[in-house]
Amino acid sequence: xxxxxxxxxxxxxxxxxxxxxxxxxxxxxxxxxxxxxxxxxxxxxxxxxxxxxxxxxxxxxxxxxxxxxxxxxxxxxxxxxxxxxxxxxxxxxxxxxxxxxxxxxxxxxxxxxxxxxxxxxxxxxxxxxxxxxxxxxxxxxxxxxxxxxxxxxxxxxxxxxxxxxxxxxxxxxxxxxxxxxxxxxxxxxxxxxxxxxxxxxxxxxxxxxxxxxxxxxxxxxxxxxxxxxxxxxxxxxxxxxxxxxxxxxxxxxxxxxxxxxxxxxxxxxxxxxxxxxxxxxxxxxxxxxxxxxxxxxxxxxxxxxxxxxxxxxxxxxxxxxxxxxxxxxxxxxxxxxxxxxxxxxxxxxxxxxxxxxxxxxxxxxxxxxxxxxxxxxxxxxxxxxxxxxxxxxxxxxxxxxxxxxxxxxxxxxxxxxxxxxxxxxxxxxxxxxxxxxxxxxxxxxxxxxxxxxxxxxxxxxxxxxxxxxxxxxxxxxxxxxxxxxxxxxxxxxxxxxxxxxxxxxxxxxxxxxxxxxxxxxxxxxxxxxxxxxxxxxxxxxxxxxxxxxxxxxxxxxxxxxxxxxxxxxxxxxxxxxxxxxxxxxxxxxxxxxxxxxxxxxxxxxxxxxxxxxxxxxxxxxxxxxxxxxxxxxxxxxxxxxxxxxxxxxxxxxxxxxxxxxxxxxxxxxxxxxxxxxxxxxxxxxxxxxxxxxxxxx
Numbered sequence: 001x002x003x004x005x006x007x008x009x010x011x012x013x014x015x016x017x018x019x020x021x022x023x024x025x026x027x028x029x030x031x032x033x034x035x036x037x038x039x040x041x042x043x044x045x046x047x048x049x050x051x052x053x054x055x056x057x058x059x060x061x062x063x064x065x066x067x068x069x070x071x072x073x074x075x076x077x078x079x080x081x082x083x084x085x086x087x088x089x090x091x092x093x094x095x096x097x098x099x100x101x102x103x104x105x106x107x108x109x110x111x112x113x114x115x116x117x118x119x120x121x122x123x124x125x126x127x128x129x130x131x132x133x134x135x136x137x138x139x140x141x142x143x144x145x146x147x148x149x150x151x152x153x154x155x156x157x158x159x160x161x162x163x164x165x166x167x168x169x170x171x172x173x174x175x176x177x178x179x180x181x182x183x184x185x186x187x188x189x190x191x192x193x194x195x196x197x198x199x200x201x202x203x204x205x206x207x208x209x210x211x212x213x214x215x216x217x218x219x220x221x222x223x224x225x226x227x228x229x230x231x232x233x234x235x236x237x238x239x240x241x242x243x244x245x246x247x248x249x250x251x252x253x254x255x256x257x258x259x260x261x262x263x264x265x266x267x268x269x270x271x272x273x274x275x276x277x278x279x280x281x282x283x284x285x286x287x288x289x290x291x292x293x294x295x296x297x298x299x300x301x302x303x304x305x306x307x308x309x310x311x312x313x314x315x316x317x318x319x320x321x322x323x324x325x326x327x328x329x330x331x332x333x334x335x336x337x338x339x340x341x342x343x344x345x346x347x348x349x350x351x352x353x354x355x356x357x358x359x360x361x362x363x364x365x366x367x368x369x370x371x372x373x374x375x376x377x378x379x380x381x382x383x384x385x386x387x388x389x390x391x392x393x394x395x396x397x398x399x400x401x402x403x404x405x406x407x408x409x410x411x412x413x414x415x416x417x418x419x420x421x422x423x424x425x426x427x428x429x430x431x432x433x434x435x436x437x438x439x440x441x442x443x444x445x446x447x448x449x450x451x452x453x454x455x456x457x458x459x460x461x462x463x464x465x466x467x468x469x470x471x472x473x474x475x476x477x478x479x480x481x482x483x484x485x486x487x488x489x490x491x492x493x494x495x496x497x498x499x500x501x502x503x504x505x506x507x508x509x510x511x512x513x514x515x516x517x518x519x520x521x522x523x524x525x526x527x528x529x530x531x532x533x534x535x536x537x538x539x540x541x542x543x544x545x546x547x548x549x550x551x552x553x554x555x556x557x558x559x560x561x562x563x564x565x566x567x568x569x570x571x572x573x574x575x576x577x578x579x580x581x582x583x584x585x586x587x588x589x590x591x592x593x594x595x596x597x598x599x600x601x602x603x604x605x606x607x608x609x610x611x612x613x614x615x616x617x618x619x620x621x622x623x624x625x626x627x628x629x630x631x632x633x634x635x636x637x638x639x640x641x642x643x644x645x646x647x648x649x650x651x652x653x654x655x656x657x658x659x660x661x662x663x664x665x666x667x668x669x670x671x672x673x674x675x676x677x678x679x680x681x682x683x684x685x686x687x688x689x690x691x692x693x694x695x696x697x
Contacts, residue, residue, distance in 0.1 A: 086101070101132045149163045254270070254295070256270075313600045315596065334371065338358075443538045445530065474509060507527045536552075548574070567629060
């Protein structure tokens with residue numbers, strides 16, 4: 001099912017037919033441990049194979065008594081291309097991890113009294129709700145729902161449950177033409193027939209509410225019955241966009257109740273309030289034209305906090321904090337004087353304020369706000385990213401990462417921000433590999449602004465040596481070059497291959513205020529490209545960087561950036577790598593899915609001849625400068641990338657070859673905008689560094 005966040009590949013284990021024996025061959029059973037081989041230990045540096053041994057933490061939940069954390073952890077075995085996700089528990093005071101159950105599962109949730117843990121398990125199309133005791137034990141199946149479910153949440157009182165299920169509503173070609181059962185065609189009359197990485201499947205994600213009693217779930221009622229809309233929103237289907245009221249009488253949910261062209265050109269999602277008692281629904285954000293998402297009820301149920309964007313069609317607008325009063329209908333904009341976004345909203349127990357995450361200077365920190373005064377206080381400070389937070393009495397529980405550390409669980413003192421690391425799931429790896437130094441630099445741009453640039457040095461860096469350097473071009477386009485730990489664009493991997501990485505927070509990236517973030521729209525080939533060059537020109541002055549061995553790499557908007565730089569770099573670079581980049585603005589506009597994105601960022605469609613912003617944008621399309629290309633380029637794409645269709649990369653590769661430029665194309669038939677399968681990812685890394693080593697070493 002396309003709407004499951006995690007799909008389990010339980011797969012059969014095969015016995016070698018060359019031996020008649022009960023013993024399995026070494027290759028038959030996946031190895032999900034993160035133990036390093038003696039060769040990897042001796043190497044002492046990050047490799048693609050080691051990167052796939054990292055255990056990946058997610059889905060933190062704190063028990064009702066605030067004593068225990070339950071979370072999912074995914075492990076991979078790249079040799080078999082398999083993964084497994086299990087549930088673990090951990091005391092909020094730290095200590096050893098405990099496996100909750102041997103059964104694979106994800107999306108853990110505590111029952112209202114903390115006596116059980118519910119979770120999802122099963123293969124695509126068969127996923128059901130299971131429960132296990134909070135101290136472990138044998139799990140029992142709670143739901144038997146045809147087609148499976150995609151998510152669930154217990155009501156606070158423990159008497160009801162909601163679950164998400166795909167509801168087929170649109171007719172298939174076989175249903176329209178029943179005498180042609182083997183026909184293979186899509187009949188399309190409107191836009192949004194495909195989105196990011198999936199084609200429409202004639203079904204919609206709906207919320208079902210059912211009675212719940214000690215592990216028994218009654219018949220569910222579809223609260224969007226007859227409505228051809230998804231909730232949560234496609235393509236991420238993030239169930240944080242749905243919540244129960246404290247008394248269990250209401251469900252607040254996010255939905256974009258638009259179809260076709262209207263859906264494709266708009267970001268207007270709203271928050272709806274559904275009454276369990278009278279089955280009525282009201283729109284509490286009507287008239288707010290941008291994204292409205294992530295409703296969270298106050299402890300007394302009188303207020304709903306939510307995130308809201310003001311500008312229609314602008315997906316990277318400021319994420320504002322609003323409070324809606326359910327009794328009066330009044331709304332308060334709490335962060336009007338706060339030039340930062342908000343996310344991960346959590347109410348304080350007494351309802352006087354909220355905790356949230358916000359980005360500042362390419363990091364993501366924890367904050368609190370007083371709802372009466374609007375006063376904001378930053379709780380944490382440092383070069384790291386918090387990606388999740390949960391209040392737990394006097395402490396906050398958070399998921400934290402850095403460029404040198406995959407996600408781990410931390411406890412944070414609410415008063416002074418003091419941190420205590422609770423989990424150490426990848427200690428085995430960190431004990432045996434050396435990470436490169438990460439340095440923060442400030443570089444002057446051509447318009448005399450200060451730009452933060454991360455510089456990542458190779459392990460064992462020797463300032464007396466000369467190193468090749470990579471300019472990293474960020475995607476998004478409005479996504480900060482923050483302290484993220486990536487499982488593909490991993491800076492420590494690049495550094496481990498003896499490259500110095502130069503990663504600028506160019507114009508058009510958040511965490512530096514809205515003016516800095518917004519500058520890029522309508523100016524793709526403008527100031528942000530100058531920012532890239534300012535960063536690499538400043539760093540190449542260092543005696544340890546060889547200015548004759550520079551490369552530029554990037555994905556998505558970063559891939560576009562590489563295509564653009566290829567026609568404008570004045571021979572700075574000796575190698576390029578572009579992953580899923582935009583090559584031709586006209587074909588991109590005509591083939592992409594979310595038309596609101598190109599409308600806002602390009603300024604409009606290419607046929608509006610009197611639109612000055614659009615004319616300026618299309619004039620800077622990389623394909624118009626291909627005659628300046630003179631540098632070897634590796635181009636990568638996935639067949640199922642519907643955001644930036646793979647034909648953009650094919651056009652660029654064909655043009656490079658026709659012009660006699662050394663070029664290679666990596667085309668992944670079963671990947672999307674992202675390379676997610678272990679062996680595909682390892683090949684990606686090998687080709688990535690093979691290309692760079694060929695032209696920069």
